[in-house]
Amino acid sequence: MLKDVIVIGDRIVSREALFEKGLKASRGFHELGLGEQDAVAILMRNDFSFFEASRGAATIGVYAVPLNWHNKSDEIAYVIGDSKPKVIVAHSDILLGIRDAIPGDINVFLVPVEGKSVSECEATAEAKRIFPGAKVWSEWLEGFSPWTEAPRAPRGAVLYTSGTTGRPKAVRKPAMKPEELTQFVKFQRMIFGIGPGTRALVLGPLYHAMPDASGRAAVAEAEIAVLQPKFDGEGVLKIIDEHKITHVALVPTAFVRLLKLPQEVRDRYNVSSLVSVTHTGGPCPPEIKRQMIEWWGPVINEVYGGTEQGCTFFCRSQDWLRYPGTVGLPLEGTRYAILGDDGKPLAAGEVGEIYARNPAYGDFTYVGRDEQRREVERDGMITLGDVGYVNDEGFLFLCDRKRDMVISGGVNIYPAEIESVLLTNDDVRDCAVYGIPDDDLGETLVAAVQLKDGVAKNADAIRDFLTARLTNYKVPKSIEFHSSLPREDSGKIFKRKLRDPHWEGRARAI
Secondary structure, eight states: OOOSEEEETTEEEEHHHHHHHHHHHHHHHHHTTOOTTOEEEEEOSSOHHHHHHHHHHHHTTOEEEEOOTTSOHHHHHHHHHHHOOSEEEEEHHHHHHTGGGSOTTSEEEEEOSTTOOTTTOHHHHHHHHHSTTOEEHHHHHTTSOOOOSOOOOOOOBOEEOOOSSSSOOEEEOOOOOHHHHHHHHHHHHHHHOOOTTOEEEEOSOTTSHHHHHHHHHHHHHOSEEEEOSSOOHHHHHHHHHHHTOOEEEEOHHHHHHHHTSOHHHHTTSOOTTOOEEEEOSSOOOHHHHHHHHHHHOTTEEEEEEETTTEEEEEEOHHHHHHSTTEEEEEOTTOEEEEEOTTSOBOOTTOOEEEEEEOGGGOOOEETTOHHHHHHTEETTEEEEEEEEEEOTTOOEEEEEEGGGOEEETTEEEOHHHHHHHHTTSTTEEEEEEEEEEETTTEEEEEEEEEEOTTOOOOHHHHHHHHHTTSOGGGSOSEEEEOSOOOBOTTSOBOHHHHHHHHHTTOSOOO
């Protein structure tokens, strides 16, 4: 059985070899003149070099800036212009697609397409022609001895919000104090369960906060760390079975896709090795989570929080089965409050905006946006824009994103509730519910639906399905069918791209 290795597809490297390259990267970055507060951009799919670059940066107190490789050239150009990295380490083929976004004064390092050698990768050869002075990452590293000096106070990644409204914001945290680092490691081990002797599977692109955090933990400590280059439902089950995976980190969308696998496929693989499965990155529909617990057992945990707040609430299967839909109780040391529109605390059971802060995750800034940073804080606590409530025992329940809430005829409607029901329809592959303008009600509901292959479009059937399960005012009046929806690998959907056409030419957007 493999031990102390990182596996991506059919490629395997030892932890020792990866760490050594990371320390060579530290030395190389230092020789380039990078110091604390500087940044290294990483534009890669899930690959070993991602960890080499991020570890190399962290060791000498440099920020890593993971870039969303799905983004277009103008979006990448904005993030690079905002974060001002001195170095970019990128897959050659991705870099070619956004060549106009790369400034001439940045140090460019090329990584061949996964699994290809330098001589086999045509994209690398072309990128070397297009970017004068660009170097091949692996060849450049070999010119340095590993960093042997004491590591500097580590910086994490500078993570960009998804930009649901306007341009994305850069969330940057200062170097962790020793006491913060101790608490941080404690919570990360509790949340993800990853430590020595565990066998971890990390799902999702590493440019997102959860895969980045769980991936770092898995690479650093797990007996084996497995990453998928791209999500594949049956592939997940095969990895769990083949590698006897004990710990998994993923997003709720993965559950939906796994449950849509044919029963004979699900029955083909043994998942009894699982000890802890942690999900985050958005609400999980209650029926979806119940089905996953029935399938995988009471090993499914949930964490609520965000890059700005840190991890603030945690829920194990046992508590969720007592209170279906909860995201759990506050982690030790977390301060929180549910506040009304007037900023005053609400009683148990009343829905309001969720404010919380876990000091173990340190403070943060929105780079260059001090006013927006002040807007999200009240009494030292931070909001992510979510609304919800706590019950009498302090268990937190999410209702929706504040900006996603639809007010129709004066009634607050939470699209997440409707989406949770829609996803249980056997004919539905994906969906999003949002509000569009209505001259009478202010807003009315639309459901954007992606059907499974071969299913005929039938709006009445969708409405009948919802009417049988929801109050009438929660049933969308309009059903729009799409061949695909603008959803990131993280599971977050870009509702803005669906809503905006309906609001064009109007003075308001809510």
